[in-house]
């Protein structure tokens with residue numbers, strides 16, 4: 001179904017209007033500073049424009065997707081979710097700013113966040129529907145890779161804005177008193193590493209009846225901007241994002257180690273984690289001796305088309321806990337890139353793999369990386385005549 005302005009009606013005009021604006025990236029320092037001043041009216045005024053801009057920018061790209069993908073039932077479901085949420089949010093464009101509209105806005109954000117909970121799985125289902133119904137050429141595969149990276153990055157950024165507003169002004173008690181919304185101004189990186197390891201280890205023990213140990217080392221560079229009184233390495237970051245990356249990487253390392261050394265081994269090589277604070281980067285390197293993967297295969301692990309496989313049925317979902325049938329690794333890299341970090345895999349086939357998470361050491365450099373809909377991005381989709 002080709003989505004044109006007339007089948008979208010007035011929404012098409014509003015999409016054209018809001019997509020002409022570029023999204024406004026915020027740095028984590030701006031999130032913190034704004035959160036500490038905590039003015040709900042200012043947040044409302046900013047979000048009632050910024051959220052439609054970010055939604056419209058990515059919705060215009062959805063409409064440029066290869067026809068074969070766009071007509072998949074699950075992609076149609078996602079598109080309709082976005083249209084519904086876009087309509088709901090532009091309703092606040094010209095309302096008076098008062099207690100009632102502020103409360104209604106918060107409720108609308110919570111409703112939108114809940115509506116979009118399963119969008120990642122639904123898009124993965126759409127890719128699966130395409131793979132099962134059409135031959136996919138390399139041009140289409142590249143367009144899908146380009147789109148999904150931008151689509152999921154946009155989704156991360158929109159959920160970040162919604163979470164900040166609803167956590168700061170939604171009335172719920174802040175479980176972590178020092179947190180500013182979902183940001184921890186003094187995130188204990190080692191603590192998150194141990195949490196992610198223990199939870200991945202639990203799944204590994206469940207399936208393999210054993211798991212590799214963890215060894216952690218840290219090196220805190222001697223730089224004036226050190227925040228910590230002790231030698232601990234703490235950063236201003238979103239703990240849930242860091243946890244997501246670490247949990248995925250630990251699952252992959254554990255799966256490689258257990259598969260490579262066989263289940264009857266009683267002496268698995270430990271996972272070694274090195275945490276380093278540099279002047280520009282915070283690095284978390286996870287090193288395993290899981291046998292590694294050939295250099296020719298490493299990039300495939302980040303590919304949505306390559307990793308989309310039939311969803312394990314609920315009954316056997318517990319049987320292959322470490323096998324990512326979702327998009328664990330590509331999404332983890334997007335979480336790192338969202339605030340100008342990255343995830344890099346360095347594998348030595350026959351020995352093991354190093355996975356490095358790079359984060360910005362300075363909150364002023366940890367800016368949102370946002371996809372912008374424009375002629376350049378559109379050209380990427382338009383198949384040459």
Ligand SMILES: CS(=O)(=O)N1CCC(Oc2ccc(-c3c(C(=O)NC[C@H]4CC[C@H](C(=O)O)CC4)noc3-c3cc(Cl)c(O)cc3O)cc2)CC1
Pocket residue numbers: 248249251252253255256257288290291292293294297301302303307322323324325326327328329330345347352353355
């Ligand atoms: C898209 S996803 O996020 O959902 N997800 C990505 C992850 C994937 O699961 C995994 C897990 C581990 C590995 C793996 C192997 C491995 O398996 N070697 C043995 C094969 C080497 C090629 C060989 C061949 O040539 O085909 C056939 C054996 N070796 O090193 C790693 C490894 C990978 C990551 Cl990313 C890491 O962080 C740490 C690691 O040690 C591969 C795949 C599920 C899907």
